[in-house]
Amino acid sequence: MMDDRPHILRTTHLPTRIADQFAQQILSGVLKPGDRLPTELAMSKNFGVSRTVIREAIAQLRNEGMIETRQGVGAFVIERPTRHIRLNDGGMTEDDFRGLFQLRIPLEIEAAGLCALNHSSDHLAQMDEALLRMSAGSEAPDDGILADLDFHRTIALGTGNDYFVQFLGAISDRILKTILLSREKIRLDTLLDVVGQEHRDLRDAIAAGDPMRARSAMRAHMVGSTQRVDLKIDFYD
Template identity: 45%
Template sequence: MSGPNFSSLSRKNLLPGRVADGIRAEIEAGNLQPGDKLPTEHSLADSFAVSRSVIREAIAHLRNEGLVESRQGVGAFVTLPAERETLRIAADGLTDIERFRDLYQLRLVLEISAAGLAARNRTDAQLAALDDALAIMSGAKKWEEEGIAADLKFHEILAKATGNEYFPAVLGFIAQRIGQAIVTAREREGMKAVVSATISEHTAIRDAIASGNAEEARKVMKTHLVSAAQRVSLKMEFLEDGL
């Protein structure tokens, strides 16, 4: 067995979803076996020519699929096939606008509810973690790496703050696929990332959660998700006014 080969992938615009796709391919090819430890973050970052934050988000993506498990202080390991999740949505499949819209609608419904629950149930530590993610977003020099990774982290923390163990698993999986599809759409349409608007929307979400105002948290989350869809020219006629 030759071992995993990550260097054959294109290094242009590698984002967490694409890195995860590359690692997944090595697992499926048998170059990484159940029980094998993944290379270190530093090694993977060098192989893919991306930042370590991108690698961390890619590994989080694989955890959401059940392909790897993280052991604190040790690293990430390939899981046994019987332990893996069966739900999978390939990023390239979301180039079909109807499928992308359907998945986005699911995310919108779930994450609006998650924001309300997070406002009620978040801990001080989770609020501090939201602040950390927001600070990274605000200071990101390379938005397509640090900014998007911090954006995903913000939503991951919010899902955990619901106090419901299923929200992080489901929303984490959906957010990774949606995030990659949005990047692809921006590249295809030549759209510029509206970074200041994105940060402003996340700040409003953070403030509503900090105040414990569930109704406001749901409202500003809906505003953010609708605005994000509009920034990639996603038609919103599927939304109900009362959502």
């Protein structure tokens, strides 16, 4: 009997491959704004993967600004800016990780400063919710990773500048790979303590409305992130 499920290459990151398939349908107009994606269960059966993989793919599409999720309802395609940034999937060498951080560091530091000035109470609530999920990471490690991505996306949203959302969304799958790599190198409970404190410092600086403190907290987080994947990056003040 022939298997007619969509073919997903096992040599690449599964959530990214699934997100790519839906992204192509959205970009080509097969899926239009307002259309609902299949349920997690239906996609899990269709692609032959776990629901955790599907949740990561959905989170990636959400971070890229292609869909929105409604609690208890599902995931829906949303209207996108005319100029939408999307990178093709690929393997990550040491040079790729270095290039990623060279782009990410100035973007994230500036985003933190702007978020401190422009955030709303809703943004703080979303950060707090992400922090709670991250703190439970040892019980639900996959959701802890997604919560980390959601925290950074909320900072981008809090800038009030959609370009930050687009650029950081475009590299969200690469950021996910750095999180996975750091979890391979450092014991999980130790990693969660350190990363959790870095994110709490960021949240508190943003809540205080102090852009310089927020930028400093993000810089410290970026330094820690590079060290956790054994990269030496030069920072310029």
